[in-house]
Amino acid sequence: AAAEAEREAVSRAEQSIGRAAAILRDGGTVAFPTETVYGLGADARNTEAVEAIFKAKGRPSDNPLIVHIADASQLDGLVTEVSDTARRLMAAFWPGPLTLVLPLRPGVLSPRVTAGLTTVGIRMPDHPIALKLIGESGCPVAAPSANRSGRPSPTLASHVEEDLSGLIDGILDGGPTGVGLESTVVQVQEDGSVTVLRPGGITSEQLAAASGTAVTTDPGIERSPDEEEIVAPKSPGMKYTHYAPKGALTIVQGGTPEQVSGWIDEQLKAAAGRGERTGVMAFEEHIGRYAADCVQSLGSLAGLEAAAHRLYAALRRMDEEGVTFILSEACPEEGLGAAIMNRLRKAAGQRVVRL
Ligand code: TXA
Ligand code: MG
Numbered sequence: 001a002a003a004e005a006e007r008e009a010v011s012r013a014e015q016s017i018g019r020a021a022a023i024l025r026d027g028g029t030v031a032f033p034t035e036t037v038y039g040l041g042a043d044a045r046n047t048e049a050v051e052a053i054f055k056a057k058g059r060p061s062d063n064p065l066i067v068h069i070a071d072a073s074q075l076d077g078l079v080t081e082v083s084d085t086a087r088r089l090m091a092a093f094w095p096g097p098l099t100l101v102l103p104l105r106p107g108v109l110s111p112r113v114t115a116g117l118t119t120v121g122i123r124m125p126d127h128p129i130a131l132k133l134i135g136e137s138g139c140p141v142a143a144p145s146a147n148r149s150g151r152p153s154p155t156l157a158s159h160v161e162e163d164l165s166g167l168i169d170g171i172l173d174g175g176p177t178g179v180g181l182e183s184t185v186v187q188v189q190e191d192g193s194v195t196v197l198r199p200g201g202i203t204s205e206q207l208a209a210a211s212g213t214a215v216t217t218d219p220g221i222e223r224s225p226d227e228e229e230i231v232a233p234k235s236p237g238m239k240y241t242h243y244a245p246k247g248a249l250t251i252v253q254g255g256t257p258e259q260v261s262g263w264i265d266e267q268l269k270a271a272a273g274r275g276e277r278t279g280v281m282a283f284e285e286h287i288g289r290y291a292a293d294c295v296q297s298l299g300s301l302a303g304l305e306a307a308a309h310r311l312y313a314a315l316r317r318m319d320e321e322g323v324t325f326i327l328s329e330a331c332p333e334e335g336l337g338a339a340i341m342n343r344l345r346k347a348a349g350q351r352v353v354r355l
């Protein structure tokens with residue numbers, strides 16, 4: 001039944017793709033589904049159109065946008081060079097949740113897309129609606145996640161409506177997105193090694209296997225507010241608070257599962273006693289241990305795809321329920337767990353309790 005509902009949603013959206021493509025060509029903004037999260041698209045060559053994205057999102061102008069393409073042949077017009085390692089990664093993961101930061105070909109894209117950088121982030125999304133829209137529009141499509149800046153990225157068309165209704169020219173509804181977290185952003189270094197600028201749907205382990213080179217993570221992507229020495233992240237977006245629910249979120253890490261659930265349970269009771277509306281995000285294995293006003297399962301620890309898929313909706317749910325105090329379990333930082341913990345820590349403003 002879920003598969004059929006999704007097929008119906010896809011076919012409804014397909015009927016609107018032609019109109020949406022025309023909106024893009026005419027310099028408008030359209031939200032569309034990708035396999036990661038919904039994006040807010042505009043013609044990347046049109047400065048006015050790109051400015052409309054920044055305005056609708058309330059996005060800081062120094063944070064560059066990812067350019068989406070539907071066919072590898074679009075690449076050469078946008079960049080000056082594609083290294084062998086970059087080609088290997090594209091062959092392995094495009095279409096898919098991988099963004100490659102490449103040397104920008106000057107004079108093609110609006111300078112607002114790249115926020116004045118000499119590089120541009122490019123990806124080919126793995127979603128039939130996104131590919132059709134980009135193809136029919138004939139534009140390279142600049143598209144950040146289709147949320148108000150600072151809010152969790154949208155994994156449903158209704159999330160886009162919540163944040164951007166009245167501020168954009170159209171929304172294509174393709175049902176729930178698959179991965180649920182944004183693409184992995186990487187840059188290939190001079191020596192051929194790969195640096196992860198933002199962890200995401202493609203894991204470091206997958207990158208290493210496909211590239212055959214060393215994969216490191218940019219140390220600047222996370223910092224705690226009290227850290228004195230600030231390492232500037234190479235992906236400008238990583239320096240902003242993101243995904244934050246309105247309630248105060250804290251992550252609980254370390255200890256045995258029993259210690260974690262015991263501590264969380266105690267804190268939830270104390271918070272309820274203070275008159276807080278409480279929320280908890282936990283893995284399926286432990287979810288029965290908690291009583292709170294809003295309990296959100298992140299799925300099983302045995303397959304973190306569910307946690308990635310549900311995380312942003314769970315965070316939005318806390319806001320809908322008026323939750324003021326939220327505790328979340330943590331997961332191991334391997335594979336997809338690295339991206340999940342990166343987003344969770346950002347949502348928590350780096351508030352982590354270690355048991
Ligand atoms: O999955 C995704 O990537 C989604 C969907 C819509 O494709 N898009 C997305 O876009 O997450 P956005 O704008 O929310 O995040 C783009 C990230 C930011 O952290 C930005 O700083 C980084 O990519 N980025 C873009 N261009 C860059 C560049 N030239 N160099 C370094 N980082 C760049
Ligand atoms: Mg975003």
